[in-house]
Amino acid sequence: MKIVASADWRDAVPFENPVLVADVVPGEPTRCFSCGPDSELLPRTELWAYKHRHPKNHDGYVRFYCAFHVPQAAPKPQVAAPAPTSRAKSPRPAAERRVPKPVVPERVRAMCPNCFVEVSATGECGMCGWTAS
Structure with missing residues (x-):
């Protein structure tokens, strides 16, 4: 079974970019949100949905703002040109630097034929008392 997050309309709202609520x-x-609960109701064609980032919830949270209070869109990050780098040569040859890790096969563990659980190191099943011989 695969566990996935639920599909929600808030998933379609991009982070830190205002979108018309309608x-x-x-x-x-x-x-x-900024005008408060005592303000007048506005049609959804005059409100903006803005998805904020949250430090503990990766989905963030969405708030509705009027045109006066809507936050500015986040600036696009500028890609800097890669600076030329000079690599220092290592004194060791390339073959010595890339030593693969040895593959350790997984140990076959004893299983209880009655309960289908792994038995302890003593060879006795903790569920039914069966002992491996």
Whole structure:
């Protein structure tokens, strides 16, 4: 069985980039987060969904903002040109540097034929008391 995160409309909202709420999730008029709960209801065509990053939840969280309070989109990271580097030669040959790790085969463990659990190092099954001979 494969465990996956649930599909949600918030997954379609990009991080730190405002999106019109009507395009993401249709519904009734709602309020701007910054204006507060006492503000007037605004149609979803006048609100922006903004997905913030969260330090403990990788999905982040989405808030709705009016045009006055919507945060600016995050600037695109600029790719710097790679600087020319000179590699220092190692005194060892390449064959000595790349030594593969030895493959250690997994040890076959004794299993109880009645309970189908691994028996302890003493050879006795902790469930039914069967002993390996």
